[in-house]
Amino acid sequence: MSVVIVHVLPLAAFETDRRFGSRELEAAFTKGKTMPAYSDGAWNFRFNFDGLAILDFTSPQQIASYLQVFRNGVIESVSTEPMASDRDLIFSAFFEGKLLQSLPNYLLALQALSVPSPVFIGLSLIGAERSRLPIPNHGFYRDRYSQPLGRQILIVPPIMLENYSANLAAAMRPVFDSVWNAAGEGESPYYDGDEWKGLKKFNAASSVW
Numbered sequence: 001m002s003v004v005i006v007h008v009l010p011l012a013a014f015e016t017d018r019r020f021g022s023r024e025l026e027a028a029f030t031k032g033k034t035m036p037a038y039s040d041g042a043w044n045f046r047f048n049f050d051g052l053a054i055l056d057f058t059s060p061q062q063i064a065s066y067l068q069v070f071r072n073g074v075i076e077s078v079s080t081e082p083m084a085s086d087r088d089l090i091f092s093a094f095f096e097g098k099l100l101q102s103l104p105n106y107l108l109a110l111q112a113l114s115v116p117s118p119v120f121i122g123l124s125l126i127g128a129e130r131s132r133l134p135i136p137n138h139g140f141y142r143d144r145y146s147q148p149l150g151r152q153i154l155i156v157p158p159i160m161l162e163n164y165s166a167n168l169a170a171a172m173r174p175v176f177d178s179v180w181n182a183a184g185e186g187e188s189p190y191y192d193g194d195e196w197k198g199l200k201k202f203n204a205a206s207s208v209w
Contacts, residue, residue, distance in 0.1 A: 002083040002090075002127040006037045006099065008075040008106050009120040009158070019071040020113060025052040028112040029069055036065035037102040038081035038094075073115045075106050083131065088148070090125075092133040093209035096176050096190055097198045099123075100169055107164055122158035123175050125149065133183050136190070136202050147184035154182055170194035 012018070020028075029052060031045055036056055044055040054067040065079035082095040103121065110119065125131075129152045135144040156178045159171050173196075176188040190198050198208040 001080060002125065002131060004038065004077075004079050004082055004095070005124040005126065006075075006077040006079075006103075007120075007122040007124075007158070008103070008110070009122065010073045010110060010115045011118050011120070012116050013070075013072040013074050018073075020051070020073065021071075022047045022052065024113060025069050025071070028109040029054065029067075030109075034067065034105045034109055035102070036067045036079050037077040038079040038098050039065045069109075073110060073113060075110075077102070083128065088130045088132060089145070090128065090131045090133050091209070093136065093190060093198045095133075095179075096172075096188060096196065097209040100172060100196055103168060103172075107161075107168075111164055117161060117163045119161045119164075120158045121161065121172070121175070123156045123179075125151075125154040125179070127152060128154065133180065133185070135185070136199055146180070149179070149182045151182065154179070167194060169196040172196075 026045070031043065035054060039056040041056050044057060046053045046055065050068060051071045052069040055063055056065045057063055065077070065081060068076045070076070082091050083089070107119065128149050130148045132148055133146040135146060137144055156175050159175055161168070161171055173188065173191055173194070180186070180188050190196055190201060192201055200208060
């Protein structure tokens with residue numbers, strides 16, 4: 001199984017001994033708003049030794065994705081949703097766009113906990129060495145694909161947000177470009193300068209992803 005792992009790492013988590021209580025985490029990470037990066041159905045909240053877990057089940061025994069909030073403010077999201085394992089594909093527009101949609105909720109939660117910036121954001125892909133990225137063409141994929149990523153474990157260098165008001169899409173562009181570089185392409189095709197446009201860059205009538 002291939003997974004996408006996202007880490008949000010406040011520098012303060014490693015510089016202070018502050019630990020958040022269960023109820024503080026529950027209040028900041030609102031049910032139905034803060035979910036695993038690629039999930040729209042994670043409604044199961046559980047307190048655990050590390051802090052708070054938000055789970056998305058595909059069946060009573062199987063978890064499709066989860067969000068773990070640690071007591072020091074570190075956030076970890078693990079998801080399988082962007083991957084089509086039967087075809088070794090990563091749905092490229094969804095992969096980028098849905099993450100850009102989810103990250104602001106994590107940053108808002110950290111602000112609710114009064115966690116100061118800066119914040120580092122890291123991305124890893126595990127088990128995706130054969131996965132390819134569909135390449136858009138006039139708003140549709142049209143069976144054009146990148147080369148396989150070629151790495152069992154692909155760890156993208158993290159980016160730093162100096163403050164919570166930073167342009168998130170612009171800051172994340174090097175992360176997405178790195179994934180496309182691993183697939184043999186020069187950059188993410190979904191940007192127009194610092195603005196992420198998704199498939200609408202190619203066809204105004206298209207959905208975002």
